[in-house]
Structures are given as C-alpha cells and as structure tokens.
Amino acid sequence: MDDGRPIFLQIAEQLESQIIDGSMREETQVPSINDLAAFHRINPATALKGINLLVDAGILYKRRGIGMFVAEGARQRLVAARTEAFQDQYVRPLVAQANALGITPEQLSRMIGKEAGQ
Amino acid sequence: MTAVIEVSGLTRHYGKVKAVQDVSFQVEEGSICGLLGRNGAGKTTVMRLITGQAFASAGNIRVFGENPVENAEVLARTCFVRESQIYPDSFRGKHVLRAAAHLFPNWDADYAARLVDEFRVPLDRRMKKMSRGQRSAVGVIVGLASRAELTLLDEPYAGLDAVARQLFYDHLLADYSENPRTIILSTHLIDEASKLLNHVLVVDGGELLIDAEAEDLRGTAVTLVGGHSAVEQFAAGRETLGWDSVGGISSVTLTGLSDADKAAALAAGLELAPVSLQQLIVSRTRGTIQPEEATS
C-alpha cells in the first residue's frame, strides 16, 4: 500500500493487474468487499469505492445476489488503456533518465533490443 | 446519508482553560471516524461531551438527532470505552463483562467469550491487579461485543503490544464488516489505523484543525528532495509543512500540489516522496518550520 495515493485507486489498479496477467479471468467472481477489506486491512467503504470505479469503467459488473464479476472483454480494454498510458508512465521517465546519463537514443534502442530478446 | 452525530459550536472550558473551542463537525452513519491529535488536544473531552458524560459550556450536540445528556434512549445505543475508565475496587474482569451485558442491548456474549480467549484476559483477576494491556483488552472486548450503533473507542489499546493491536484492528474490521455501525476511534498511532478510517477529524489545542475524508487527505502532501536552491525555488509561495536540510540537500513538505506541479518538480530534477497521514498530521499540528541557512 502506497502512502502517497488514495487507497481505492490502488485497490482498483491491483485488480486490473490481476485481470491483465490472467490470474482473474473474465466471467469469474471477484473477491467480496468484506474479503478485500479484510485482506488489505482497509475500510470496506474504500474497497467498495475501488470496485465501483471498475464497475463504472465497465471492467466489472454486478450479478444481483451473487457478487461482482469480471466483464467480458475487460482484459482487452485494460490492455489497450495501459498501452496508451505506457508512453507517459514508462517511456518518458526512461528517456529522461537516459538523457541525464548521456545515453543516446540509438544506444537506448540497442539496450531495449537486447533486453527484449532475452 | 444520515448524520449520527452533529456538533456545532461546541465549547468546554474549565475556568481559563479552553479544553474544546467552537468545534463543529458531523459524523455519518456507518463510518469509521478517526479522532486524532496530540495528548491533551481535547479528543477525550469531545468524546465525553458527545456521550453526555461531560457538560458543554456552549454549543449544540445531537446524537441520533437528540441531545445525549441524561438521554437513556440515545445512551443505550452508545458505547464509550476508554483506558482511564474507573472500576470499583473489588471488580473483577467477569463483573465488568456482566455489567456490560446488562447495559448494552445488542451485547453478544459468545463473541465476548471468543475475544476473551483471543486476548487472553484473566477474567477472575481484579481490574486493579490487571496489567495495563489486560485492562485495555477488557475495554476492547466491551467496545466490540456491545455492538452498539455508535461506538467510541478512546485510545483503546494502551498497553497492548503490536501483535495484540493488530488483533484488535483485525477484529474491529471483521466485526464492522459483519455488523456495520458508526465508530469513533481516537488514537495517536495514526498510521496503524489510517487504512481503516473513512473520515478524519484532527483536534489541536481544543480546536478542529482538519475535517476531511481520509481518501481526500491521502496524497495531498508530498515531500520534495533535491538541491537546496532548487527546492527553495519550487517551494516559494507555497504552503510548506516542514523543512529539513543536510549538506546541500533539502527536503520540503508541501500541500496542494497538482499533478502538473508534480510533473514540473520531477522535470526540475527533484525527487518526490509520499507523505503518510501520520506525517501530514504531525506537521500540521506542529506549525510550519522555517528553512535554516544552507551551509554550503
């Protein structure tokens, strides 16, 4: 749990990551609010807020009387959204750091190629 | 959402000492509200006023919509537990639990028994002879098993070690999830409890300093670290909560930074470190600290 950011965001992001890496498949049930709250040791209202965020984004949906489920196509949507954010979140700091060290874009490309090839 | 507690202009003074000064806030039904502040800030006084055990010098208190003073209907739905609770000299742990069972309509004896086992409370021992932690455990058990709609816990874990405290938080959270109620928790161990809180009230010198949702407070402050001049430049004209300097490096804690501001700070080569709720509140209740002269 990160101190600097709202917890409900972190909860949502964690669930998103689990959907993306496949540990939570589409049409499977997501842990209940109380279970999430107990696991992360947070207030249930906060867990609910995080879940609702994902419901609003269409990532989760509610089956009355049963619970929250991962929506169809959720993984695809998340991957698309994160790919878009990838540039700002990862590439920009990478380039900034490389510049600070005097690494040229060509050197950077080679480094990336070497890493990706493994 | 209904407000379980509505307080306006609440004041309590003892002669010249103003224990509580013109405090106004609301607590919503079903929230876990942290009442935070330094020792002597007025937290316990506020709780005593809310439960009608102390009398206000001025102002208005409404609990469940009514004045709580000498109000049996309101008080039957309230449970106030504190470390400083007085027990009759001859009272043993079991007597306390028996009295609680009679006073609280929603009392769950089975749950209390399980908690007694978990916290390892020697029920046959006199309250006077118990250790501080054991006394606190009795208080915690009363507070939890009472299942009162409004439960006030005043530093309930004095004397409990870290393991027992975690046990307390876990039980509080679990029972709150199963049996929602409004909880007011006063503590100076802010970080430990912060994830459980919805709502935060910070009291300092009898006045209400902060009244906010926990999630809104979280992330409002950020610490910037970097070269002294860069830091000073960035902090100019902003509300600073704290300064620190070592050699040519300075750190400043600021509030009210937007995402754009944070990006600008990063671009300027400064490092951003998160500020925990406890750090935030400690800074706010300590007053702003001015930067010292850099030595190099």
Next chain:
Amino acid sequence: MTAAATLPGPAAAPHTSLHRMVTTMRVHASNPWTILATPWLVLFAVFALNYAIWQLVKMAATGPLAPGAFTQNGGVSYVLVYMVVVAVQAMNQTFSFVVGLGATRRDYFLGTSLVFGALSLVFGAGISLLAWVERATDGWGIGGAFFAPWGLRTLPIWQLVVIYTSLLLLMFFGGSAVAALFVRWGANGIIAFFIGLALVIVATLYGITVTESWQAVGDFFTRNSAVVLAAYTLPISAAAGVLGWLLMRRATPKG
C-alpha cells in the same frame, strides 16, 4: 452505496430505564462484602466487645449489680454511623463506573436509592430480630441490652423495625448527599459541607436560645414516642436524597 449488512436499528426501548436501574443494583450487589458483610462484622465486633466488658464487670463486682446496669449503652449506633461510610464508599466507587459505561445519572441514582432502601430494611429488620433474641434470652443471660438499649428495651418489635429502618434511611441518604458532594466537587465539597453543617448547627442552637424555645424542644423530644420521632426523620432523609440527586445531576464521572 449499500453496506454489506444492514445497520442495527434502535434497541427495544420499553424498559431501558428499568434495566439500567437494575444493572446499578447489580453493580452494587456484585460486591456484597462492602455493603452487607462488613457492617455486620462491625456490629458483631462492637457487640462482642460490649459483651466481654459486661462479663468482666460481673466477675469483678463484689455485690449485686444495679438493675439496668448493662442496658444503657449506645454501641449499636456505631453501625448506624458506619452506614454513612458504606453509602459514601458505594457511591464513590460505582458512580464513575456505571455512568462511564453509559447509564444515565437518574437511573444510577434511582437504582442506588433502591439498594439503600433495601439495605435499610434488611439491617433494620436484622437488628430488631437480634433485639427480639436479646429479650428472649433475658439480655444474653446477663441482663444486657445492646440491640435495643435504654427506652427501646420495652418497645414492641415492629416499632423497633420502624425506628431502625428510618434511622438507617437517614444515614444512607445523608451519606449519599455527602457522596454526591464528593463526586461533584471533590474534597473541597466535603470541607464546604462540614463548614456549612457547623454553621447550620450553630445557627439552630442560637435560634433556639434566642427564642427561648429550649423547653419546647425538650418537650418535643419527651412527649413524642420514639416511633413518631423516627417518622420525623423520614422527610429529612427524603430531603437529603433530593439534595444528593440535585448535586449528582451535574456531576462528571471520573476517568
């Protein structure tokens, strides 16, 4: 936003007040040692002392003793005054606990008053019973009168019950007024009380002297039977109770 389970509604309120009063009584009763056992111990200790002295006097006496030699003693008053101590102790200990746990002062006061009333009756009847035994055994075989000394010796038992119960009520409720003073204002309150009491006594004595009513006062006490005099203490006990309540209404539990 719906919570996982519904919030609990208000508790069944019909006899909340009664519950709290009964709980107060239970809190007092949970320590029978202070309020029941100790006074009896005090009583028996004083009695035993008196009895021992009687026996010693009898053994040492060279001639027959004057009739009623052992009937003029006030030992039983020790226990009466001790009840004031019991009342103060009981209230001081339990007030902060019961009100601290959420009972109203009113319910606490009513419950405690009931306990005091019950104790007055129990002790009053108990002492009267012992007085009956005393008479049946011809003064414990030695012509003594401890439980019903002086003029009480010849009174019917039911009158003894009334007299002792009334006196005990006075002691308990007087004690509760003192306790309420202490709970409200601490040691300063007690000091103020005793100063005030002294002033009242002096003022009364002065008033009686100035109006030359000593004869009237004397007549009042001699003309009225003990039972009637005891009955006169009841309004005083009630007043003490009311005073105790008025003081307690604004008292803050410690802790």
